[in-house]
Each structure stands twice: as C-alpha cells, then as structure tokens.
Amino acid sequence: MKRHFRELSVAAALALLLLALAIFAPNFYSLQPLLSRLTAQMPALVAAIGMTLVIISRQIDISVGSQFGMCAVIAGLLAAAGLPLPVVLLASIGAGAVMGAVNGALVAWLGLPSIVVTLATMVTWQEALRLWQQGRLLNLPPGVQWFGLSQSAGQMALIGFAVALVALGAWVMKNVNAGRFIHAVGSDAEAARLAGINPHRVTFGVFALMGALVGLAAVMNAVQSPQVQPTCGDGLELKVIAAAVVGGVAVSGGRGNLWGVFPGLLLLANVNPALTHFHVQAYWEKAIQGLVILLAVVADGIRSRRAVR
C-alpha cells in the first residue's frame, strides 16, 4: 500500500477525471473517437518506457522529441521509397539507437551531465531535420497506414502491442538481472561498481535503448496517418518525462515502476480533451504539463525530506 501510494493516487485522480467526464460530457466516451485518442497516445507510451528506465538510472533525456522527428522522417522516406514495412521499422529503430548511443557515450564515458548533453543533441537533431526537410510533409504509400489493416484492427494492434511492450518491460525490469542493475546504478552508482556492475555500460545501454524505443514509437505514430510531419516529435520529451515522473518514478533515481506510466500518461493525455469538453481553451496543455512535473517533484521532495528527518 505504502509503496504503491503514488501509482494509486494517480490512478484515483484519473478515475475521478474520467468520472467527471462521464457525468458532464458523456460524448467523450463515444467509441471511435475514444479509440483514436487512446491509439494516439501509444507512441508516447512506448517512449515513456525508455524514459522511465533513463530516470531510474538517475539520468534524463530531453532529446527524445527530436529523435522521434528524425526517426519518423527516416521511416517516412524509406516507406515512400517502397521498402517493406519491417525494413522501415528496423531502420527507424536503428537510427534511434544510434542517436541514443551518442547521448549515452557522452554521458557515460565523458561523465557529462545528461541534461546538458541531451539539450545539445535535442537542438542539433531538431535543426538538422529542419535544414534537411524544411518542414515538408511526407506522403506515405497506401499500404503503410494501419499496416494495411482496417483502421480499428490497426488501432487494436497498436494498443495491444504497446501494452504488451509495457508488460514485457515491467517483467524484464523485475525478473532479469539487467533490469535490477538499472535500479542499482540509479540507487548508488558507487555501490554498484563495488558489486562488480559497470555503471558506464548500464548508462550507455539505457540511453541506446531509449533511442531504439523512440525509433519504434516513431513508426507506431507514422502508421496512424497518411502523412509524416517532421514536427511530430515536438514537445514529446516533456510529455514523456511528465508521464514517468507523475507515474511515480523518483527523479533522484533508483525508484520507479513501469506500470505507473499508464495512469501517468493517461492522466496527462486526458487533460486536454477534458479541457475541451469543459469548454476551456486547449492551449493550457503545456502549462499544465509543467505544473504537473513541478507538483510531482515537490511531492517527492517533501516526502524524501520527511523520510530523512
């Protein structure tokens, strides 16, 4: 009970929000729009898996939005060139992993602060993409959208896949040594070193995996529409960080749980539709995200101060 307090309270807040919508804006629940909205969050969910691991290892990655855009464009170009979808997927994952590995190498082996490194790579990739594509939209060939399935089948497939990935990630984090190493390094890197774990390798691996997951998420996003927008990743980093932090991952590292990203992300994702349904302007999304991040760290700060005494 005590250890899952954060997850439960976020889930309760989400339930409350959904209940309020059910009472005051019942058409929020009409099936197809609901399904679409849910599917639209799945790429962020997959990226949030990576971000959770990054934060557990006591790092942060704010370049994921730019990585996402870059991967989306690469995937889009390859798909438009007629390559089969599995190849496109692999290429996107590979591109993401390379970008993640750059961050990882700089953070792990040069000991640079991850916030500054990823801030720099964020802008580098973002502007490189702009210079390269100049904001052009990419049209995808017809077979790509929803993997060539019907819309609802595609949506179901994406949701099922993303949820399965979270489940797999949660299982690995708990049941494979590597997952425990991530917790160990985030908890106390020096003690980890003494226990024979190489903290540099763990940090590098986590950043590379973060990139690979972003590559995967970019394809999951691309198949939802007939076009790829180079700006599709803008702001993703904050949404994903907020989802992880709200879901109970401590920014001080070591602690957190992948299941928390569900209520975390859904709560954040539903703020905007809820605002619209309550006839509040939708432009508050970013402000609310920022506020939510601050609230989460303030809550953590107060809790850890109390724990220290």
Added chain:
Amino acid sequence: MKKLWLRHEMILLVVLVLEILLFNAIGRRFLTADNVANIVRQSVEIGLLALVMTPVILTGGIDLSVGSLLGLCAVTFGMLWGELHWPPWVAATGAVGVGAMGGCVNAALITRLRLPPLIVTLGTFSLFRGLAEALTSGTKAYTNFPASFLALGNSFFLGVPVQAWVFVVVAVAVWLLVHRTTAGRAFRAIGFAPEGARFAGLPVERRIAQAYVLAGAVAGLAAVIFVSRVTEARANAGIGYELAAITAVVLGGTSIFGGVGSVHGTLLGVAAVAVLGNGLSRILSITAFSRELSGILTGALLIVALAAGTLLRRAPGAKGRGRSG
C-alpha cells in the same frame, strides 16, 4: 587555477579574431557596418541571457527556463500594452517584473524545498511557455507598436544599435557583480563547495535565490528588446535561447560543475557563436536557413566545449582522495 581560465579566454579570443579574419577574407561584405550591426542585433537577447546564466552556473546550478520566461514576458508585455493600453515603457517594467517573479518561482523551489535546479527549471521551462501559449490562445500576436518603441530594436544611437547600449550596461553590471562584489565571491564559493560556504557563514540560500531572480528579471528585459526587434509579441519568442545561452557560457570557460568561470569569458563565448553563425551562413549563402545552421552549430559546439573541458580537467590527474587514520 586562475592562470588556467585566463588561458582559456585567451584561446577563445584568438579563435574569435581568426574567425573574423577568415570570414572577412572569404565572405562577402562581412566586416561592413551593416553586417556588424546585424550580428549585434541578433545576439543581444541571447547575450543578455548568457550574462545572467553565468552566476547561475557559477553556483553549480542551471536555468533551463529563461527562454520560456522570455516568451512569457514578451506576451505579458504585448498584453499590457495591447489590452490594458499601458505606455510601452511602463509595460516594459511590467515585463521585467513578471520575469523577476518567474525567477522567484525557480528560486523558491530550489532553495526552500532543496529540489535539483535541473528538474525545477525543466518544469518551469514547460510551465512558462505553456502560460505564454495559453494567454495568447497559442497564436495571437501583438503588433503595431509605436515607432518610438521599435527604435529600441531597430535604430542606432551614436552609430551603434540602441539595444547594444542596454547590453553594455547590463554586461558591466553583471561583470561588476561577479568579479567585484562579495556576492560574486559567494557564487564561486557555493559552486566549489556548498557545504564549505555554509560553514564559512556565507548566506548560501540567499545568494542562490538572487542568481535565479536576476536571471528572471533580465529575461524580462531581453523579452522587451526581442519584441522591439521583431516588432511583434508572440508566445514562441525565445524558443531554444536557453541552450544558446548555456552554450555561450560553457564555451566561455565557465565550468558546468560550478565555481570556475568569468563574465568576460561569457562575452567572448557569445561573440564567437554569433560570428560563427553569421559568417557561415554568408559563406554558404544560405541566409534563409541561418537559424537552423546556428542551432546545429550551437548544439555541436556545446558538446565539444563540454567534452574538452572534462578531458582537460581529467588530464592533470584526479583530485586527491580524503585521508583518514
């Protein structure tokens, strides 16, 4: 120690001069009055942010929210002038006040609740930009400012762009603060050893708070200049400026881990980035994409400067371990 960073600034100065000579040799009309004024105008806002980022980083902190705060202050300024019909110069004071308040939010969370500056200012980075967007419904822009106000960003005074005078005043003030006052001394001491500073009776929390509030207030000032230069107030003002400012500071020899650094180094860093961006875009004659190019350069330069700083520090050997008996 002192010699080391002095040397860093000398190297940077040489690089800057070489840059200028190179661009002047191969670029067209690089060292013309027009182009120099252009470079100055385009770098004043980032330069202001870099100036006040210096004390923040000297204390071992960081402020990611200054770019967003610039956007929020720009919008506030537009609203005060456009909706409440305040005279521009009064509205400007209001914008600076809002900036200082934003800095207070950062300072309170960092010093009162002892939260890491990084995550606090990441949160306010999003919050301030979000407020700016919410206040303007995302797209609304305030325009048609009076010519007397636009002069700040687009005219000359004694042959120099008007905003350059503001910049010089702020630069001198920040230089004096960092290099000639006890506050500056305290920033360094805190950056080197926060506990040691506390044991010496320095007002650690108060100094840290002052650095963030100053950063906020100057972000407000930069917002006013920005609005005057681009002639409109919009929520997207200053996107990515925090990175450019941090880059200039780190490039200028200030250690991202705190303690070591100087304001003149930051000024050289600002100049080096500005000249490089402008010069390259002229050589490649792709002026249309100068923003993207300078973004890429800024990011790459920041990483190179950080990596070089870390590798250089590592070279003389790790710090001696504490002993015991």
Added chain:
Amino acid sequence: MPDLLRATQLTKSFGAVRALRGVSFDLRAGEVHALLGENGAGKSTLIKVITGAHAPDSGSLEVGGKTVNHFNPREAHRRGIACIYQQPALFPDLSVAENIALRLETPRAWRRVRSASRIARARELLTRIGADIEPRREVRYLSMPEQQLVEIACAIGSGARVVIMDEPTASLTQNEQHLLFAVVRDLRASGVGVIYISHRLEEIFALADRVTVLRDGESVGTNALDSMNESSLIAMMVGREVSHTFPTAEGAPGDVALSLHELGCSASGVHGVSLDVRAGEIVGLAGLVGAGRTELARVLFGLTPADRGEILLNGERVVVADPRTAIAHGVAYVPEDRRRHGVILEMPIAQNMSMAIHGLIFPGGWLRVAAELRLADEFIASLDIKAAGPGAPGASLSGGNQQKVSVARWLATKPRVLILDEPTQGVDVGAKSEIHRIIRQLAQDGLAVLMISSDLPEVLGMSDRIAVMRGGTITTLLDGKPDAHTVMAAALGKEAA
C-alpha cells in the same frame, strides 16, 4: 595451521602524515581479535589496506598464506575478506534479498532473476544470524542496525573467512547487541576470524580473544585478553608520557565568556549540556567518536540550532539560529573536516581568509583586493603559513598550513569564543606543536577556547580544564591536570581505577 591473515611491517603515508609506521598484525582462524586505539591511531588505514582500498607503501600482507600483490576491493572480496562498516553501503531502493544477491552473485546482466530462491537464501542467511527482517522489504525502510545485520548476512553468505566489524554496536540497542554478539560467537565457532573494532571495553572483554592496540600508527602490542583487565588495557591505550612539551598558561583566566545551561538539540542528540568557558581559558572537550562533541560544536555555531536550554555570551542570552548570527555574536568554529568544510580548496588562501568577514572588510559589498591581501599577508606572517603567496589555492598547501588558513579565517572575525574541532588531525608533528603554540597564544590574548580533540596527550597538555562527553552530554568535568587514565576512563564510562 597458517594464520588467516598476517600483516608484516605495513607502512602508509598520506603526504606528510605517516598513518602506519610498521604495523604487524595477525588473525587466527576461529578467534575474535579486537583492534583498539584512539582516533588517528591508524585503525582505519590498517583496515583499508586489508580490504584493498589502499595499497601499503611497504610491508607485506598475507591472506590464507598467500601474499597479496594487488590491492583492490574486489580482489580482497575474492580472498574472503568482508567488512561491515558503520554506514552500510547498500542500495537503498532495492529489497534486502536483492542487495544480498547483488553482493554474492557474479554480475551477469542477462541472467534470469530467481526471486524465490533469492528470497529464500536471504531468509536463510538472516535466520542464521537471528535477524528478523523481511527479505522483500526495501533497504531504505530499514533502521541502521537492521542494515548492519544485512551486511553481516552478506558477509556470511559470501563465505568470508575474515570478517571485519567497525564499531558495529555504535547504533544498536541492548537487545540487538546481544543478538550481534551471538552472531559473532557463531562465526568464531565456524572457524571465521573476526577483527572487531570497538571503543566499548565491556564488549571487548565479553567477546574478544586477543587485542591489538594501535597508537600513532604503531602497534603497541598484542595480548590475550584473559591476561588483562580494564585498567591494564587503558594503560596500553594511553601509553607512556608524551615527549613533546606543551605551552603553558600564564596568569589567571578572566570572566566567563561562554556559558551554556541545559543546552540541547534533539535533531543531533545533544542534551543537557551545561558548561562555562572563561576568557583566556582553554577547555578541552574529550570523549569518544560519537560522544556528541562535534554535534555540540555545531549547535553552538548554529549549524543545527539548539531547541532547548540557553547560550550566554558575556552574560547576555543569545539565540544562535545560523552561522551568521553565531559569527555576529563572536563565536567562531574551525571545523573538523578541513578539506570539505574548513577551506575551499580551489580558492586562493586570501579569499578563504576573508570569507567569514565579507561584511567587515568589504563595506557595501564591494571587494577591496588590497585590504584582503593585507589581511592575508598579516596572517601568513603571524601564523607562519607556508604558501607561494596569498593567491595560492588552498589545495596547494600542506595539511597543517591549510589548518592555519582555516584558523586565520576565524581569527579575522575577532571572535570572543573560538571552537576548534580536532585542530591537529592529519597534521605532521612540527606543524602540530606550532598550532598548539598559536592556540595558547590566542587564549593568552583573551579568547575563550573550546578545543575538541581525540588526541589524548593533546587534550591533557593543552587544556586548563577538561570536559568529557559521552552519549550527547557532558558527563565529567575535570579541573587541574588530570592524568590520562582518568580522562580515558571517563570517556569510556568507567570509574577511574
């Protein structure tokens, strides 16, 4: 049967400080060997050599009959040496079972975690030492003694032949202590050698078979405990009369400068402290590590403000809420940890010296470099500080000179009360007597000096009066010139023999 561990003539220096000067030590299978000595006697350095954290400068170490050539912690671990520190190095965010597993298993990233068997093994190990700890609990929810028990379980689980315990009972309750003793006896019965460090004599007599006493980096001797009693053990620790002479006081002390009445601070465990310190007087504050001396100093300096009792300065009641108010009231504190708290190593010594008087020498907040340099030059001359100049960074100075810089910073505040915390720790002999001379001169000039020291000869030689602390309060006040035996007995909580 060879000894489990044999150290021969180990030496180790840190800069000018010789922490070990040829220490020999041996540990047999199935014995508890107590290691005793004052702070700075070389115990921790010896332990760090044995656990591979430091390589010795000379001498040799044999473990299980084989000479150790490579000193690193993993190597020592492989040879079956385990150390239980006072502050356990566990992962706070992982469960007890996982902490034990990460210690004991070779780290293979892609191996499946067998939670059930990890938990079972942890439970088995914990049961073996009689610890009632749920293996699934996260370590950060455990108390300090519980964490220690987890460390012991790790040591046992790794099949360690040599187990080092560094003041293991410092934070344990009576019950937990008995539990721990039983564990130690079990270890001994199973043929493990235990090196047991403690200041509590009753524990040593209850538990240990032999004792080695260290003093000034040398071994005073190793004896079987059944041939000793408390008095002879104290005599061993105290040693011969010290050779070097201390400056003596001239004239009578003045009025009471600092007066404490029932002072307490619940956060740091200081309680019921009453003490008067007169101007011109040096009061030595003796006691063991953890007796609350540094904690008391921090209360007086406002780092952890008092919540009970009162502080009077020159007869006037004052509230010391933070270091700034302490400084304003004329209280100065030269901290124990010179490198972290006393001097900012990266900054020039002139800037270090002026740091506590910014308001005084820099009116209006403007730096006046000339005044600062003048101040630095004065102190460099008057304290005879060896440095390249006032611009030399603190890190470039030797320990003793750093300490003088730290003292200079506080003398610059023209204090009325000077608190010195271990003023000569890690300082070589020459600088030590110089610092002693300076301290006496300061008292002579009218300062009230409160000197915390674990160096018994220093306390005896320097102090006009000695206050002995134990368990967070002053238990004994000794006037005149008590002998070492009396002070040590008081610090250990024994009646003087």
